[in-house]
Amino acid sequence: MSILIFDSGIGGLTILREVRVALPGRRIVYLGDDAGFPYGEWQEEALVPRIVSLFEQSLEAYTPELAIVACNTASTMILPALRDRFDIPFVGTVPAIKPATTYSASGLVSVLATPGTIQRRMVQELISDHANMVKVKLVGSTGLARLAEEHMQGLQIDQQKLASEIAPCFVEEGGQRTDIVVLGCTHYPFLVHEMRKRAPWPVDWIEPAEAIARRALDLIGPKPPVDPREALSDIALMTAGSPSPQLARLLGGFGLLPADRPFKLEKSG
Ligand code: DGL
Numbered sequence: 001m002s003i004l005i006f007d008s009g010i011g012g013l014t015i016l017r018e019v020r021v022a023l024p025g026r027r028i029v030y031l032g033d034d035a036g037f038p039y040g041e042w043q044e045e046a047l048v049p050r051i052v053s054l055f056e057q058s059l060e061a062y063t064p065e066l067a068i069v070a071c072n073t074a075s076t077m078i079l080p081a082l083r084d085r086f087d088i089p090f091v092g093t094v095p096a097i098k099p100a101t102t103y104s105a106s107g108l109v110s111v112l113a114t115p116g117t118i119q120r121r122m123v124q125e126l127i128s129d130h131a132n133m134v135k136v137k138l139v140g141s142t143g144l145a146r147l148a149e150e151h152m153q154g155l156q157i158d159q160q161k162l163a164s165e166i167a168p169c170f171v172e173e174g175g176q177r178t179d180i181v182v183l184g185c186t187h188y189p190f191l192v193h194e195m196r197k198r199a200p201w202p203v204d205w206i207e208p209a210e211a212i213a214r215r216a217l218d219l220i221g222p223k224p225p226v227d228p229r230e231a232l233s234d235i236a237l238m239t240a241g242s243p244s245p246q247l248a249r250l251l252g253g254f255g256l257l258p259a260d261r262p263f264k265l266e267k268s269g
Contacts, residue, residue: 002063005019011186012068012070015186019216024223025226033051039116040117057264072113095208097127105179107135123184135173137178188207241262
């Protein structure tokens with residue numbers, strides 16, 4: 001049995017590394033909709049049927065015991081549709097607003113995410129349910145997910161752009177400064193060292209990967225030992241087809257063999 005991890009690109013790999021720690025020995029099927037990347041500016045009406053159709057095709061082919069939607073932009077819109085349509089358990093990814101509000105000493109927290117995520121009702125609800133005692137600033141970034149893709153594939157990234165994308169997160173108000181930035185997109189932890197270097201002052205950068213892996217473990221439990229000779233390789237299914245040599249190298253570094261599976265893709269909207 002396997003676990004399916006889904007994202008628009010390579011962002012879900014930040015969740016995969018924690019899943020390997022919490023659930024060793026499970027086969028991972030990684031599904032990256034790189035043909036649809038970036039999700040941040042897609043309209044909901046087009047993206048929901050596209051993702052449902054991708055899950056239909058992959059769940060039928062690989063029958064995973066659990067799926068992780070390792071993408072905030074997708075999770076904040078599609079989880080109810082996936083849970084209605086399929087029988088397996090789903091774990092979603094949402095910005096870690098609740099822990100951030102607990103840890104903030106200054107009372108100023110920023111959430112850095114895609115433009116899609118910051119508009120979702122689910123994010124507004126997380127703020128009104130958990131963040132009464134702090135001030136939350138939502139910062140929508142149009143370029144950081146792509147910078148993370150470039151960075152992880154060995155390209156030089158535009159440091160100026162990175163600095164200007166994170167700048168609105170840093171707020172000074174009433175003698176206080178932002179002390180927590182919530183990384184509300186699974187791509188961003190790959191850039192955290194670069195972000196640290198460009199930050200006007202030190203902050204804590206919070207991401208939910210470990211909590212998501214623990215939730216998956218709670219739902220399906222530790223796996224009984226299997227004979228390693230019977231174990232199947234972990235694979236990556238990328239909707240754009242055969243990955244470039246750089247992407248294949250990156251996926252290989254995460255222990256994923258590229259697998260060819262032609263997807264029927266719903267049109268972009
Ligand atoms: N990794 C995705 C997320 O967590 C989004 C990246 C994108 O497609 O824009 O929101």
